[in-house]
Amino acid sequence: MSEMLSVRHNFPDVIKRLERLPDDVANKAMARALNATVQQAQGDMAREIGREFRLTQGEVRTRLRIARASSKGPLKLTASLLVTNGRGRSLNLARFMEKVVTLTQARARMNKGEGGQHALNNGAMVRKALELRFQIKRTGGKKVIKGAFLGNDGRTVFIREGKSRLPIKALSTIDVPQMFNTKRINAAVKASMLKRFPSNFDRELRAVLKGYVR
Numbered sequence: 001m002s003e004m005l006s007v008r009h010n011f012p013d014v015i016k017r018l019e020r021l022p023d024d025v026a027n028k029a030m031a032r033a034l035n036a037t038v039q040q041a042q043g044d045m046a047r048e049i050g051r052e053f054r055l056t057q058g059e060v061r062t063r064l065r066i067a068r069a070s071s072k073g074p075l076k077l078t079a080s081l082l083v084t085n086g087r088g089r090s091l092n093l094a095r096f097m098e099k100v101v102t103l104t105q106a107r108a109r110m111n112k113g114e115g116g117q118h119a120l121n122n123g124a125m126v127r128k129a130l131e132l133r134f135q136i137k138r139t140g141g142k143k144v145i146k147g148a149f150l151g152n153d154g155r156t157v158f159i160r161e162g163k164s165r166l167p168i169k170a171l172s173t174i175d176v177p178q179m180f181n182t183k184r185i186n187a188a189v190k191a192s193m194l195k196r197f198p199s200n201f202d203r204e205l206r207a208v209l210k211g212y213v214r
Helices: 012-019 023-052 057-061 103-111 176-180 183-209
Strands: 064-067 080-083 116-119 125-128 149-151 156-160 168-170
Touching (some): 012 023, 012 183, 023 080
Antiparallel strands (some): 064 080, 149 156, 156 168
């Protein structure tokens, strides 16, 4: 989503006004309006992702970047909202793991066969942990992945690839870039940008014409 709005295609009235302005005034107002709109979109994107997925707005914001428009130096009358890939890895499921289990919940799960002590064929007793549960979206219930376990000092969820202890693999899931490009979220943020840009342009043009912007 590196380009979310096109001034030329979405705002013909703004284009007509720009054509009647001196180039330096038009360029300053346009660059400032674009930057203000994308800055607002950054907050909207963090809010929309945080509303749908179990990430905080702060976590999302650290992954969003703005490529700003500029009327100084090389003219650049585009502004974009970008998302970084973090360290190039997907989020591990540990980020969405259930952190707290009440005693009542634990008892109910044990009554259904989870956890507790179990006898092996040789008579030895082993203690099994409760199944790990995960919830990625804020709506819907928690999901169990059979055989998943926590390792790496509680930072990573793994699963065995066969019946033996090894090999194991880390379980990853959707990351911020995929959330960023979710159709509903993308459309909501774009609609907000389209709605806000004209008023942002009016405000910035007034500021430039009054000499508030150098």
